[in-house]
Amino acid sequence: MTETIQIGKTTVYSKPLGLGSNAVGGHNLFPNLDDDMGKEIVRTALTHGIDLIDTAFAYGMGRSEELIGEVLKEFDRNKVVIATKAAHDPAKDGAFNNTPEFLTHSVEDALKRLQTDYIDIFYIHFPDKTTPKNEAIAALQKLKEVGKIHAIGVSNFTLEQIKEANQEGFIDIVEDEYSLIHREAENELFPYLKENQISFVPYFPLASGLLTGKYNRNVTFPPEDLRSKKTDFQGERFKSIIDKVSQLKLIAADYNVSVAAIVLAWYIKNPFVDVVIPGAKEPKQVINNVHALDVHLTEADYQHIDTLFKA
16 A cells, blocks of 8 residues: 655645646647547556646646546546646736736636646746735635645745745645756755645656666757757766666666656655656556556665765
8 A cells, every 4th residue: 555645734645656747738848749648648647546646727728637627527536636736827928927816816717627626736836026925825825725725835936935935834835846867956945845844746757758768878869859958968967867877777677667667766765755746648658657656665775876866
C-alpha cells in the first residue's frame, strides 16, 4: 500500500506520484495532440495507482481542464486529487493577472470546465507585477473557506514573493522547477517551506527527457527544436549530464525498472519533495512511471544518486 502525503496542513492527501497533464489538451504547447489520447492518458493514470492530476488553464487555454473533467465523471470524485492553476488573462492577451477578481473568476470557470464543485489544489500559476501577493492569496483563502478549493498554492514565485504571499500563513503548497540537474531550490526555498509546513511539487522532474536515459552524447537537435535553445542540451553540460544518467542505468538494472522510474523514486524518497508530477504523451509512459511507486531505494543508492548529480 503506497503511503499518502498530506498537502501542507490541509485535508488534501495524495500519493507521492501524480500526473502532469500539459500534454492533455495542451494544443498550444505541443503539435498534433489527440484529445482522445489525452483522455486515455488521464484514465490510465487513475486506473494504475495515480490519484493526483495536475493541470492548468494555460494548457490549451482551458482544454486540458475540459478533457480531465470528462474523464473525472468516470471515477469516484472523492478519490481523485485535482490541481489546477491560473494567471494568464485572456482579456489582456494572456498577460499574468493575480487580482482577487481575476482569481475568483478563474476558480469559478475552472470548476465549470472540470465539471466538479471543488478543486483540491488551486495555484496562482505565475506572479504578476502589481498585485500585492498577500491580497491575491486572501482571495483564494475566501474560496477555501467556502469549500470551492481545498488547498492554496503558488507556482513560479521567488522566495521573496512566497514570503509576501504567506504573511497570514495561508499557502499550503509550492510548485516550482527542481530536478537532479536544477537544484537551486535546496539552498533557501526548501528550508523555508519545511519551516512553514508548506508542501513542494517539482515540475520538469525528468528535465525534458534528459533524465530518462533516452539520449546519448552524440544526439543533436535542429534549430526549430526548443531543446536546441536550452543550455542543458548544449556542449559539455549536455555531455556531462548524459554521462551521469548512463551511470543510473546500472542502478535501474538492479531494480529491474527504467532510468525514469529510478529518478522518480529518488524524488519520492527526497524529504523535501512531497509529490512528483511527470508528464506523459501516451499511456505507456504513465504505466512506466507508475513503477516508481514500487521502487524503494536503499539509503546508499539514494545518496549515490544525490552525490552523482551534485558533482
